[in-house]
Amino acid sequence: MAFLELNDIEKSYGENRVLKGITLHVEQHQVVCLIGASGCGKSTLLRCVNGLETISSGDIRLGGDVVSGEGVDLNALRRRIGIVFQSFNLFPHMSVLENVTLAPIRVLGIDRTDAEANALALLSRVGLDEKAGAYPDQLSGGQQQRVAIVRALAMNPEVLLLDEITSALDPELVAEVLNIVRDLAADGLTILMATHEMSFAREVADSVAFLHEGVVLEQGTPEQIFSDPSEPRTQAFLHKIIEAGRL
């Protein structure tokens, strides 16, 4: 039994079937990367895991408990699963420190002083403790995304979902964000990430899943997927990536 199990997930928007039976297992302390063309269902899958989208069939288990379907306490689930979005989604009316401490104070009921001390410790880990009083609009994209990661980490999640977190960044800012993810992976955080950063996936992932039109077409170690993919469509996808000079 894996730590996070997605079993035969299906998701439709009306007639449009986005996920057509996805099974994916993530072990504790593993980093699993989802790759695939835009629109293949990577983001939808991640949003299903933390209950932002409801699944049409299948089930999701976290640590053995079923966490999908009716009657699940989504607020409790989301305390255990953090997510970072492509477009940062920081709260523009709050300072960096307020962004990071909002959920610990209001959801976990942590004392403000403790929450702020913890937030500052996390911020200094990503080199942003000096920006604690700044507002999101005053930060670069890379800084905003680092704050968004810290905001998720402040809840001390068991699993972190990363939804193409570098896709909205200027190229020179990608590294500062990926370095943090690399550190988190090294520390043993369980991570499920959708990404277009193939070389990063190759370096950090324990397992890579290639999604195509709502199914996992192929899954394996980075070595298998990137060097010796068995599926022709995986080969075609990777070929295009190599042509674009991104691998």
Next chain:
Amino acid sequence: MTTRLEPAVQPVRAARPAPAGHANAVLVAALLLSMLTIGIAAWAAWLTIEVAEAGPWRIVLGAATIGVVVLAVLTLVPVARGFRERGRCLRAFAADDVVVGRAARYRATHAGWLAMGYCLPVLVIAVFTLFLLANDHAVQSTFFDTAFMAQSLGDILVAFWQNVQIAVLAEAFVLVWGLVIALARLLPGDAGRPIRWLATVYVDTFRAIPSIIVIYLVGFGLPLAQVPFFSDLSPLWAAVLALTLTYGAYVAEVYRSGIDGVHWSQVAASRSLGLSYGKTMRFVVVPQAVRRVTPPLLNDFIGLQKDTALVTVIGTVDAFTQAKIYSSNYFNLSSVTVVAILFIIITIPQTRFVDRLLERDARKQRAKG
């Protein structure tokens, strides 16, 4: 049958483009308008000084109208500059310097338009002055009788305090009540549907009824029906209740548009952190919505403040009622003008204050930290 293509006719380029172009027309028009403005302003000034009674109005209006004449004369300055540029333009074209000529022509035209732009407000002021002086300055003495204005001011100010009280109390209630209605209209889920309907019916109803009728019904109807508690409301509180009901509906819609305007990704981010729907609204959505809707909210508040004058229909002695008492006793409307001026005086600072507030907020979020 084949159609023969006619060779395209190329427009023949003028050997020499007309140097001044339509700068001529603009400048002549500007000159004429400027002269007309000066004429009317001078006429108005002369009439004012001739006709006005001795006293403060003679000095005030005299000085003001002479100021208007000066402004009218000043519109000749850009006209003169325009003609100078036109001359420069003609000389440049004569010397085959197209670039300099073109620039001078542009400046000449621009100066003409500028002069005409400034003529218009001066003309309006001058015409308004003539209107005041019409019919042997009957307009001025009907609306702006200074002595009578000064005489009525004291009582009207006291009565105006009623308007201020009603407005401030109603605004405080409306702020809360409007938000409650807005949140009710946006409640999610099946269970929320009947509440959404209820809120929608409320908003539709009270936006449809003229506030003067709500005030009338609340102010006279509730005491008449002897409803416990409500029948004992003083006219002031009846007015507060009526205006809260009416403006609560408007402000609910303002809040709702603000809440709708907060991007759904903000909700996604907040819910993903484990915040409940209620906490998401309270800490993430509503604070952002309120910042967005402050200008339209002020708009509704100004409307509310003005509608406090409607309480005259239920016999509250507010500023307007008091002014009407004066005007019917003395057959002169200058006391009502005093009320109008009071409303202007309390409204303008609020607008500036909100502008300031928004600017400060924007600076806080945007300035490099």
